[in-house]
Amino acid sequence: AVKLEESGGGSVQAGGSLRLSCVASGDTSNTNSLAWFRQAPGKGLEGVAHIRTDIGTTIVADAVKGRFAISQDNAKSTVYLQIKSLKPDDTAMYYCAATSSRLAWNSWSIPHNYHAWGQGTQVTVSW
Numbered sequence: 001a002v003k004l005e006e007s008g009g010g011s012v013q014a015g016g017s018l019r020l021s022c023v024a025s026g027d028t029s030n031t032n033s034l035a036w037f038r039q040a041p042g043k044g045l046e047g048v049a050h051i052r053t054d055i056g057t058t059i060v061a062d063a064v065k066g067r068f069a070i071s072q073d074n075a076k077s078t079v080y081l082q083i084k085s086l087k088p089d090d091t092a093m094y095y096c097a098a099t100s101s102r103l104a105w106n107s108w109s110i111p112h113n114y115h116a117w118g119q120g121t122q123v124t125v126s127w
Contacts, residue, residue: 001027002116004096009121012086020081020121022096028076033103036070036081037111038092038123045095047109049081052102059108064090086125093120 008020024031035050049070050059058070069082079096097114107113 002031002098004098004116004118006094006096006118006121009094009123011124011126014086014088014125014127016086016125017082017084018086018123020083020094020123022079022081022118024077024079024098030100031098031116032100033108033114034072034079034096034098035103035108035114036068036079037095037097038090039095039120040089040092043092045111046092047111048094050103050108051079052104053079053098054102057104059104061109083123086123088125088127090123091125093122095120 003026005023032054034053036048037045039045048061048064051070053076060068067085072079096118098116099114
């Protein structure tokens with residue numbers, strides 16, 4: 001019922017910054033958690049950040065803490081993933097995902113817990 005569309009990816013040099021956007025449309029009234037995942041070539045989905053869209057609390061994975069930040073606009077129509085000090089290891093397809101469940105702790109980074117996914121936006125970081 002909710003549609004997600006990512007944008008903002010691209011090719012950047014190491015040390016640069018990007019801001020990814022996830023626009024939610026359709027029925028968003030029952031969306032309470034939204035997360036950013038990434039999938040590097042040959043790797044599985046890795047949760048990088050999560051936001052409780054109903055109350056605004058955020059979680060950032062330890063692996064990217066200090067470089068990644070998640071936020072939402074006032075209308076809660078768009079969720080952002082702000083990335084700084086990009087590294088080549090950040091190269092991946094980045095997806096946003098949403099669910100009605102109010103996730104936290106260990107559950108937020110489990111892909112199975114999300115029912116809606118975007119198409120992804122590619123981030124490529126070079127030397």
